[in-house]
Amino acid sequence: MDTLLILGGLLLALAGYAWLVMLAFERGPLWGLACLLPPLAPVFLARHWGFARKALFLGALGCIPLVVGLAMLASHDSARLEAILSLQWLRSGPVAAPELDIALRGELDGQAFAPQQAELIDGVLSLREGQDFYAHREVRIRLPAQPRGALRLDVLPDDRGPRPVVEVSWLAPGADLPEAVRLGSGYSLHLDLRPEAPNRLRGDFHLVLPTEYRTTLSGRIELYTDRLRYRDGQVDTRFDSADTLAYVLRDYLQRRFPGRQLELPETRLEPLGPILQVPLDFSLDGEPQHLDLELGRSASRGWTVRGDRYPKLAPRAEASVPAAEPQPAAPQPGNAARPLSLERLQAEPQRYVNRGMRVTTERGRVAEGVFTGLDPNGRVVIRHLLTGAGQASYSLRPAEISAIELLPQ
Template sequence: MEALLILGGAVVFLCAWVWLAVTSRRLPVGLFVVALALPMLTLLLRRKGYSRPARLLLLTGILISAAGVALLYREQPEQFDQLISGSWVTQPSDSALSGTLMQQPFVPNDVRWQGKHLIFAEKAGERIRRSLVVKFDRAEALLQGTAIDLLPGDTGPWPELVLQWYTGALEQPGLRRLDGGYSMSLALAAQGPGQTEMVVHLHLPSEFGTRLTGVVVIDGQPQWLGKSAAVPEPRPAPEPAPAPEPSRTWQEVSILALLDEPQMYVGQAVRLTTTSGKEFAGTLTAVTDDKRVVLALPQGANQVDFQFHPVDIQRLQARPRQ
């Protein structure tokens, strides 16, 4: 509605401007130039020969657009800030992250570690439009090394996710919390003094409508980056007894080959090792349009599909079909 008022007012204004200029051709040169270059000034010049209907239409267009801008400021202050600041022309380039937050577009331009909290915030000026905070207060054991990987079904304390979004000046901000059941992969690497490159893949359950992916370079380096703790080696997944046929042994699979020709591997038993050292064994069911590898893993009497981003896969092995 706001956009229609603003655009409609602009169209009315342009039509009135053309009308005013055409009807002012017989006036002295000075008055004609005013109508041609400064049409709004004609609203203050009375009894100069300017067309009254054209000036009334000009004023109507201005009032319609002003009403649209006022409504935009009241209902969607973040879009108003973008309009005033001109950021609707150029998108922020200081962050390569993008995704959705509660089904709204989410492009964080303020990413930082603040103690045990990882903050993703999308700002318009000084106003925070949307934010996602990962709180590691209850999962400090994850803060070590250079990568953090979580998949649904993993045990142990999970970081709490806090989602906030703002829809208008007259509405209360939205707030949701989640303390497990999502997929998250963070890979960090020091980039010279005082900077850290972070690869982010975050996917929440469908009812949250939230995902975030991309690469960003942030200022500062977490104190825990590169440190390690005494963690027992992960136990390999139990394997079925080796078949006597040589063709049934595990064979190394190139990630690029899988992405190029997924139909050759779909349906095969697969053993996958992530960059964090975790190992998963299941059946390869698909490669999604956004190049994620889908693996079906047994969960008791059921089967659960997990998705892995190619950059998180260190090793991939498959058993050929019989």
């Protein structure tokens, strides 16, 4: 609708300007040639207002649907409006290829769905459209476990037994929080994904929700299986993610202690600034060790350990691993979210600080992130990490919370 209003307004404005030029030629060829140059058109209007004002009124009439269409576009797709107003579509030069090969047909909540981000991490398949804090539209499929190798899964509406949970969310125009629905049954799902080196899955994706949700998606997707990015076959340390920081730390220790048996516990650092102080405990040949390291980020080298002067390890031949046969995801004990009562959280908030948490409100909205505590007003504060560097926090009143789930560590 917004596109039709914008196009209609532009056509009316152009028709008004063309009419003005025609009227100017009726007054004389010099006036007509002058009006072909927009800066001189006001001169003709001033000299022949009574004769030319009808063309101006037609052009002004086109401004009404143009402004309304731009306002509607800004309310639900600000990035697209910014690209239009900045005239990026007029600039010459090569167009950057999309990071992932995603070709989906269909709609989400009755609107076209064109995700730019896709991943399958910790058993959650996510397709996300929009770069803002809240996705414009998003599909999440919570599998019983993170698959290893290929993934093939078929679910029908009448199937019984454990099934993935499907979450669909969308940000309505003018809304502060996205609307969301969760379905544990009644949908159709087909996944046929095969691994591609180094950290991607690619294949067919089909999802059909019940009619009232107006969501049907079908096509081909490509997604990441971790939050590492590669450049020329090497890990790109300029990408901000917890997986990048863990890779940099492990690589540093392996080069500092070559040939030693290294055991590094699971670390979850977040790139919240250009410099990070990291107290690191690890095991070396079975003996506990401790180092205080400093991670820094530069535009050219990305994340590095300050003072790192250790040489690179010689490349090792890697044994080829046959591709795993496609297997349906099987549930694993202890890898599912656990319910948590609001009363227990309020009684012992310090016990759950820095734990992954998913909170559902009475209106069906879902907030997921890391629990950081209760604010002075007793609200539940959740920290949500952005795709790139940075974070955002939001708080929820206890009265609007309907369910709380602890995410697996």
